[in-house]
Amino acid sequence: MLAKRIIPCLDVKNGQTVKGVNFNDLKFAGNPVELAKKYSQDGADELVFLDITATNEGRQTTVKMVEEVAKNVFIPFTVGGGIRTLDDFKILLSAGADKISVNSAAVKEPELIEKAAKYFGSQCVVVAVDAKKIGSDYHVFINAGTKDTGINLIDWVKTIEKLGGGEILLTSMDTDGTKQGFDIDMLKCVSEVINIPLIASGGAGANPQHFIDAFEKGRADAALAASIFHYGELPVPELKKQLKLQGLTIR
DSSP states (O other), rough: OOEEEEEEEEEEEETEEEEETTEEEEEEEHHHHHHHHHHHHTTTTTEEETTTTTTTOOOOOHHHHHHHHHHOOSEEEEEESSSSHHHHHHHHHTTTTTTOOOOOOHOOHHHHHHHHHHHGGGEEEHHHHHHETTTTTTEEOOOOOEEEEEEEEHHHHHHHHHOOOOOOEETTTTTOOOOOOOHHHHHHHTTOOOOOOEEEOOOSSEEEEHHHHHHHHOOOEEEEESHHHHHSSOOOOHHHHHHHHHHHOOO
């Protein structure tokens, strides 16, 4: 079994880390550069930095902050928010990112995934997917969760893999920020139909069992969380220790 990864996420707005519930009610959670430095030192396996208002504000991710974070971390670092073109990929990779996360632009222009995978390699292309249960199906949402595309989640993740996406970062909008655990049903539906790594996101509480369930029941390859790490409710070293005690192979 491949080692599972623990990934803190920095949702950034106006230069500050924020966290909400179900994509709303954002609250201040700390300085992104300081938090990034701490997570790198704490033994996090990777870090995700999302400029969450870049797409809706029609601008690029804040490059200066990406450079600042990159200087302070020694773990793989994924950047997303407002990525629309191969030039955006190039700028952020040059600023120190290891991988680039695309979401809305990939839905609007799926060939961006294919072009980026060919130009930079699949390992650089993380496709973030925000989804929510609508009736009996899961729909894909874009523009920071504000727009229902009507696209079926399962169809979309299969397309991502076919186009060369290297990894899927799946956020359940139903469980996001609730701290009640990851959306296991959604994870299972996706993990059963793809062969590329799946990162679980949305719903982690200060309970190691939430992560165990994501890995064992949801068959996720990595689990991402934000507020439990930002507010010190379950520090990364403690979480990893608990997971290892439960017999999980953790990096």
